[in-house]
Amino acid sequence: MQSANKNGKLWTGLAVAFVCITLTFALSAQVQTTTTTDKGAAAKTVTVEKGEVVYISGNSVVVKMADGSIRHFDNVPDSARVTVDGKQLGVRDLQVGMKLQRTITTTTVPETITTVQSVTGTVWHVSPPGSVILTLEDGKNQEFKIPSGQKFSVDGQMVDAWGLKKGMRISATKVVEVPQQVVTQQRKVTGTMPPPPPAPPADVPILVVEEVAVPVEVAQAAPAPALPKTGSELPLIGLIGLLSLASSLGLKAFRAR
Numbered sequence: 001m002q003s004a005n006k007n008g009k010l011w012t013g014l015a016v017a018f019v020c021i022t023l024t025f026a027l028s029a030q031v032q033t034t035t036t037t038d039k040g041a042a043a044k045t046v047t048v049e050k051g052e053v054v055y056i057s058g059n060s061v062v063v064k065m066a067d068g069s070i071r072h073f074d075n076v077p078d079s080a081r082v083t084v085d086g087k088q089l090g091v092r093d094l095q096v097g098m099k100l101q102r103t104i105t106t107t108t109v110p111e112t113i114t115t116v117q118s119v120t121g122t123v124w125h126v127s128p129p130g131s132v133i134l135t136l137e138d139g140k141n142q143e144f145k146i147p148s149g150q151k152f153s154v155d156g157q158m159v160d161a162w163g164l165k166k167g168m169r170i171s172a173t174k175v176v177e178v179p180q181q182v183v184t185q186q187r188k189v190t191g192t193m194p195p196p197p198p199a200p201p202a203d204v205p206i207l208v209v210e211e212v213a214v215p216v217e218v219a220q221a222a223p224a225p226a227l228p229k230t231g232s233e234l235p236l237i238g239l240i241g242l243l244s245l246a247s248s249l250g251l252k253a254f255r256a257r
Contacts, residue, residue, distance in 0.1 A: 032118045040110035047104045052097065059091050063100060084191045097194030105186045110179065117174040119144065128161035134170070147174060 051071065055062035061073045076091040082100065083089075121134030124141050133143045151158045152170045164170065 034116045036114045036116075038112045038114065040112075042107050042109045044108075045106045047106070049102045049104070051100050053094055053100060054096060056094055056096060061091060061094060080189075082189045082191045084193060089191075094191075095194055098191050099194075100189060100191045102187060102189045105188075107184045107186070109182045109184075111182055113178045113180065115176045115178075117176075118171065120169075120171045123164050123166050123168045123170060125166065126161065126164045128164065130161075132161065132164060144172070150174070 049065065051063035051065040053061060054064045054070075059074075059076045059078070061076055063071050063073065065071055078090055078092070080091055081088045082094065084098075119134065119136075121136045121142075123132060124135045125133040129146055129148075131143055131145050133141050135141050146161045149160075150172065151160060152164060152172050154163070154168050154170050
């Protein structure tokens, strides 16, 4: 008996759940919902960051930024690419001293998502200003909450919740607008290779002064050569006697006058 009662309750619960699910799908089918998205003008901003690679270890890169700050990029994915001289390089291809530039383009697009829900039915019961129960086209009743300021179309005229009466054929439309900003970013990293190391200085010839040993015999000054003898002193004595004789003769002639 207890087992039969349990089975009966179980089947009853399943039946109620099935009815509720069926009713939910039936009621939701009576409300027409449309959603549209309106996009505004896109706004773009471009940010440029520059730096120099000062340290690399595996997938970790340390960059000295243009403003002097140090930034540590840890676990850079292998899929990241840097455009250098038209080539795509990975993080493991970077070199210390390489100049990097990251250009970030941010695009912001304003969007307005408009959701319109509409329903048509006959008023079965109304509890102004909070709710109304309508008999829908399939003959079933559904309760709706009335938003603040909601208007209903009755025979071409717009009335609020207080103007609804049982048996009225009404149409209601709910419009919900949700503004949002859709932001996308595009990042591009370019770089230049570090300058080549300076060339070694050219070989400058060195003037080497060699001391040459000079033999002592050559270093000593040689004596001046003696003039050759060309004659004796006798002619000189004769010349002196001749001059004395001429002087004596000249003196005697002067006195005779």
